[in-house]
Amino acid sequence: MPTPVDQTSFAELVARFSAQLEELRFFTKRILVQEMTGPGPHSLTDELHGGKRLRIGNGSATASIVITLPADAPVGTVFLPRQVTAAPLRFVAAPGSTLYHRLGHNGTAGLDAGVALTCEIAGVWLLDGDTAVVG
Helix, strand or coil, rough: CCCCCCCHHHHHHHHHHHEEEEEEEEHHHCCCCEECCCCCCCCCCHHHHHCCCEHHHHHHCCEEEEEEEEECCCCEEEEEEEEEECCCCEEEEEECCCCCCCCCCCEEECCCCCCEEEECCCCCEEEEECCCCCC
């Protein structure tokens, strides 16, 4: 037969559980922000970059920064890059995957442009947001 739990112990357990739930609610409303600097190319991975706002730049350089998207990302993976310097971001799908934008864009449109890259179908990346064709 199970040992009965006294009301005080049970109340403490409920209070601790409630506090943990509140912490989880806080984190589910926030997004992690990660800085990435340098000329690239940079290869994104779900493990290191998935679901994060990626602030990407290269000081005062203006040459485009190549960002490679993984071929093996699980469906539902999202990257949220933002161009934070004059260097535009150019997205390239890894071999075995495809980058799609309805107008054929492949990068960011300028300083402070933010985009979303979503793997909605296995091996296919959809680009949304403040986009442009980047050479």
